Amino acid sequence: xxxxxxxxxxxxxxxxxxxxxxxxxxxxxxxxxxxxxxxxxxxxxxxxxxxxxxxxxxxxxxxxxxxxxxxxxxxxxxxxxxxxxxxxxxxxxxxxxxxxxxxxxxxxxxxxxxxxxxxxxxxxxxxxxxxxxxxxxxxxxxxxxxxxxxxxxxxxxxxxxxxxxxxxxxxxxxxxxxxxxxxxxxxxxxxxxxxxxxxxxxxxxxxxxxxxxxxxxxxxxxxxxxxxxxxxxxxxxxxxxxx
Amino acid sequence: xxxxxxxxxxxxxxxxxxxxxxxxxxxxxxxxxxxxxxxxxxxxxxxxxxxxxxxxxxxxxxxxxxxxxxxxxxxxxxxxxxxxxxxxxxxxxxxxxxxxxxxxxxxxxxxxxxxxxxxxxxxxxxxxxxxxxxxxxxxxxxxxxxxxxxxxxxxxxxxxxxxxxxxxxxxxxxxxxxxxxxxxxxxxxxxxxxxxxxxxxxxxxxxxxxxxxxxxxxxxxxxxxxxxxxxxxxxxxxxxxxx
Numbered sequence: 001x002x003x004x005x006x007x008x009x010x011x012x013x014x015x016x017x018x019x020x021x022x023x024x025x026x027x028x029x030x031x032x033x034x035x036x037x038x039x040x041x042x043x044x045x046x047x048x049x050x051x052x053x054x055x056x057x058x059x060x061x062x063x064x065x066x067x068x069x070x071x072x073x074x075x076x077x078x079x080x081x082x083x084x085x086x087x088x089x090x091x092x093x094x095x096x097x098x099x100x101x102x103x104x105x106x107x108x109x110x111x112x113x114x115x116x117x118x119x120x121x122x123x124x125x126x127x128x129x130x131x132x133x134x135x136x137x138x139x140x141x142x143x144x145x146x147x148x149x150x151x152x153x154x155x156x157x158x159x160x161x162x163x164x165x166x167x168x169x170x171x172x173x174x175x176x177x178x179x180x181x182x183x184x185x186x187x188x189x190x191x192x193x194x195x196x197x198x199x200x201x202x203x204x205x206x207x208x209x210x211x212x213x214x215x216x217x218x219x220x221x222x223x224x225x226x227x228x229x230x231x232x233x234x235x236x237x238x239x240x241x242x243x
Numbered sequence: 244x245x246x247x248x249x250x251x252x253x254x255x256x257x258x259x260x261x262x263x264x265x266x267x268x269x270x271x272x273x274x275x276x277x278x279x280x281x282x283x284x285x286x287x288x289x290x291x292x293x294x295x296x297x298x299x300x301x302x303x304x305x306x307x308x309x310x311x312x313x314x315x316x317x318x319x320x321x322x323x324x325x326x327x328x329x330x331x332x333x334x335x336x337x338x339x340x341x342x343x344x345x346x347x348x349x350x351x352x353x354x355x356x357x358x359x360x361x362x363x364x365x366x367x368x369x370x371x372x373x374x375x376x377x378x379x380x381x382x383x384x385x386x387x388x389x390x391x392x393x394x395x396x397x398x399x400x401x402x403x404x405x406x407x408x409x410x411x412x413x414x415x416x417x418x419x420x421x422x423x424x425x426x427x428x429x430x431x432x433x434x435x436x437x438x439x440x441x442x443x444x445x446x447x448x449x450x451x452x453x454x455x456x457x458x459x460x461x462x463x464x465x466x467x468x469x470x471x472x473x474x475x476x477x478x479x480x481x482x483x484x485x486x
Contacts, residue, residue: 154397154398154430155397155398155400155401157398157430158398158399158401158402158426158429158430159401159474159478161429161430162470162471162474162475163474163475163478170486171483171484171485171486172483172484174484175478175481175483175484176478178484179478179481183401186401186404187397187400187401187404199486209486211486219482219484222481222482223481223482226480226481226482227405227477227481228405230477230478230480230481231402231405231406231477232405232406233477233480234470234473234474234476234477235402235406235418235419235422235473237469237473237476238418238422238465238466238469238470238473239462239465239466239469240414240415240418241414241415241417241418241421241462242414243413243414243442243452243454
C-alpha cells in the first residue's frame, strides 16, 4: 500500500507521500513516490503515485524520458499548454502502461493498477490538482473537494475532513497532513516513514519547500505522541453520556 | 456495508452496531444487526453481524430456531457449556450457510460472506468476546486486542486505538463508540443510523442496558457536532510546524 495526500489551499498546493512499498510483509522497501518537473518561472508539475511499483515507475520514467528532449520526444508534459493537458497526457500514459502489462504481458498475482495525484501550475493559468484513475480518466479538485488521497485513504480521512480549511497556512497544512499520516501509519504496516513533503506557492513557478521527514524527525515524533494525548483531551471535553 | 464494534472492558462488554443495509446506493434498508439470547441468571449471548444480509439472517434464524426448543433441536447455543463452544457452534453455522449458498446455489454478483462478533458470559466462566470469520474459525479478544470491529472498520479505528482504556466506565465506552461511529457515518454512506447499543456487566447474567440511538437523538447530535470542534482544538494544541 501507499498513502499520499494532495491538498489545494487558497495560497497554493501541498503534497505529502510515504515511501514504503511492499510485496508481502517480508518484502518491504523504500521508494520515492513523489516526482517533480520544473521549468523555473514557467511551470511546476508534481506527481504522486500509488499502486503497482513496476507500473508507476514505468509511467514516471516514460514521462521523464520525454521531458529530457521535449522537442524530439512528444508528447512531453513540459510542452503541454495547460495542467488539464498535462493530466490528459499522464492519463494516457497510465492507460497505455497498464494495458501493455495486462493484455500483452505474463499473468500476475497482483494487478497492474496505478492511481496518481498530479498538481501544479503553468504560467497563464491557475494552479490545479487532479486525481488520475487506472483507467486514465481523471477528476479535478474543487472548492467542495479540495484534497485528494490515494492508497490507504481511510484511517487518515476523518481528521482531514474535520480540520481542513482553504485559508490555512502551509505550516498548518503540513501539521494536519502529519496527523493524518500518523493515524494511517499506526494502523497499517504497509504505510511507513520517511515521508516526502512539497509545498507550491501560487504564481511562484518554483518549488517553495521540499523536505524529507525521517523516522527520527523530532517534530514528527512530537506530533505522533502528542496526538494521542490531544485526542484524549478532546474526548474528555465532549459532554458525557448517561443511560 | 456495516459497522459494528464489540468492546471488552474490565467491568463488562459493550456492543454497538449500525442498522443500514444496502444493495447498491438506491436500495438501502434498516435491519437490526444485533441479536441476543438470554437465560436470566445463567447466560447472556450477544451477536452482531456484517456481510451478506441473506446469509447473516439465515445464520441468526438457524441459531434462533434451535434455541426455541433446545432439547429437540441440537446443537443449541443455549445448551453449549461455554462461550468457546458457543463460538464454535456459530462458526460451524456460518461455514455451513456460506457453503450452501456458494456451492449449491445460483451464481451471484456479490459474495455470500459474513463476519460476526459474538460475546457474552455463561455461569461458571468469565465473559468472553470472539470474532468469527466467514471460514467459520474465530479469534478471541485479549488484553492486547480488547475490541473487535467488523464491516467498515477503518475510519473509526484511530480514535478507538487512542482512547480505549480497559478501566473506562460504560458511559465513557459508549461515548467513545459514538465518536467512532460518527467518523464512519460521516465518511461512508453505507453505514447509518439508528444505532443499537447493548451493555453487559460482568457476572450479571442479564442485559444491563439496551438502547436504540435514533437519527434525532440529541446526545448523538451533540457528539457529532461537538467532535469537529474538539478535534480542531486538539489540533491547535499540538506544537506548530516550521519549515
